[in-house]
Amino acid sequence: MKKGLLGSSALIGATVLMAGVASAAEAPTWKLTGNANFQFYYVDQDSTSETVQEHGWYFGVDESELQLNVSGTADNGLNYGFKIEIQTNTTDNTVADEVRLQLSGTWGTVQMGDEDGAEDIMNYGGENLMGATGGFDGDYDDALAYTWYPTMAGDTSDHTKVSYFSPRFSGFQVGASLTPQPGLDGDDFKEDGDWENAIGLGANYDNSFGDLRIRASAVYATVSSTNTGTEDKAAWSVGGIVGWGPASLGANYTDNGDSGVDVGDDENSSYWNVAGSFETGPMYFSVGYMSALYEEDADYEFEYTHIALTADYTVAPGLSVYAEYNIQEVSETGGWSHDASLFIAGANISF
Template sequence: MTGNANFQFYYVDQDFNTSVDASSWSNSPADIGSWAVYATDGNPGLQDHGWYFGVDEAELQLNVSGAADNGLNYGFKIELNANTTDNAMADEVRLQLSGGWGTLQLGDEDGAEDVMNYGGENLMGATGGFDGDYDDVLFRNFETYNGVEQMAAPSYPTIVGDTSDATKVSYFSPRFSGFQVGASLTPTPQSGDGFKSDKAWENHIGIGANYDNTFGDLRIRASAVYSGASSTTSPNTDFLLNDISAWSVGGIVNWGAFGLGANYTDNGDSGMWDLSNEGRTSESSYWNVAASFETGPLYFSAGYMSSVRDYSGTDPYYVAAPDSTFENIALTVDYTMAPGLGIYAEVDLISDEFIGGGAVCEDNWGGINCSNDATILIMGANVSF
């Protein structure tokens, strides 16, 4: 059995700090796609604080394994959420069978499109930098138009359709000369007893191939993954969802104590409402890069993520609309005080612009604030065993 828990201090200074209602910070990911976008309740008020305390993570993980006389290895994993604010008691529940033929996973576990992918996010320390906990306090009030059109740029390095811990079957081959392939089949975006509901998509396929090899002090990793699914939601006769079809490539090079990683992901119009008959379409993509250095008990990392949503179509406004963009410069440091005890700090410098973030946006979208610059500091302590 293993476990971990943390305690975090947050400080945030953002342009929306006088127009944010605390109840809008529900931070519930949109069901369509997998990037982090959040909904406002439409009642702007004052931000309660510029700083916060939080317990973001508290988990217990049970791993049980055995081996048969014929060489078959078997076991199961259960990850329990100990934080009382979590919506599910168990985060990951899966069986695993493995042998010389590879590894088969059955249950609620991350898919091949996630676990086989490499990028700068793998090198980030603290809470994860541009893949971390900054969203706990960052406010975004312009992610959709009329609750239909996805308008904001992606704010996380997550391929559209990432199935996370939805119930699935995954196979991973043995690694030959550093190469490995894998695939996952996920019928619905649900887990646990909710597996019967399709929701926004069905029949997701995640495919990945990667390379991981070491030559003395040099370690090289590279990956390519694909995420695809059929859309199911049709809220009315005018709008349908585009099917999910996204791809990602990335790599990491480690030399001694130094590391360098990068990733590029093209989501296309995956999971977006099909408004082509209205003359409006949009596509999104992102890229990131990160570097790390480790010396004794200290681990340092610096990273940058940039994403864009590009608008096109025959609608005059879409033709003239500037891109929506999101940028995050992240700096982290971790210090291991004792086995299982660590402290960390992270700074995220964020620029979030909706349709260019200027007058074109504000004049055409009811005078809303179309850009948000934020500086976020997170410091924490973690105990694991």
């Protein structure tokens, strides 16, 4: 799904420190936002080994959440605040999805807590342009008997971390994240795990020249394995988006190498995507393609491809309807395969 944490309106803006000027700091202010959706699914799938459900259409609530943002400014110009993202769906097993503190100033921004890292937040690609539920980065796995989709090795998701993001200078920004135990959140018992000391690094560029907007990124993630028989995780990703007025084109390539495989095995994986979008008035359209390849030795391959079409319509402020069509194919050497086509239509209300 789309991530916009580094936009000018998402990170708390820096305030210039004025020497010799004193003012009484005001109490922090808070803002509550949220959304809920309802979706219709129709799926047609065929698998050589998985049990495929006969009932091909469903209703579902995929997302329901509230987000509380608190922000304040100290006398010395320091901006501070916190965010709590509260999951409110009937099937959510945990209450909070993301909880983090944030400090910022002319020197940059520090985030501390359960939040995505630099390797995710700073990365651009076709996934940023997909509408509706997200296309190849969306909710298609809710209704499929078999799901497999590529992710970046070493991505620490919302696990507890500390991140730093520099100010943006002439469009350029850098960031770094440290996650001591990638499997732990909140106040989980601090036990040893299979992975430790995750580091995420990122650099990106975002600038506009009239109607032309250019975005580019390069990120790297590494995680150490505590098992001497398992390779460390190390992955890199490059991507970009070019927009001209209402139209945009984006792409991304990610290489996971031999991350997490048994030492001595000849295995590697990578994936790439491309997407285009067009916005006119209250309507937004996108089309995207993703391809992933997992190779083992010289005689085995696991291949994944995904085509997605999406359409969104804003009915009124806070009310939108959307639809998307997905075609997914998964196959491996030896004849196993799983093919699926999935249509999703839904409505979302937010405030």
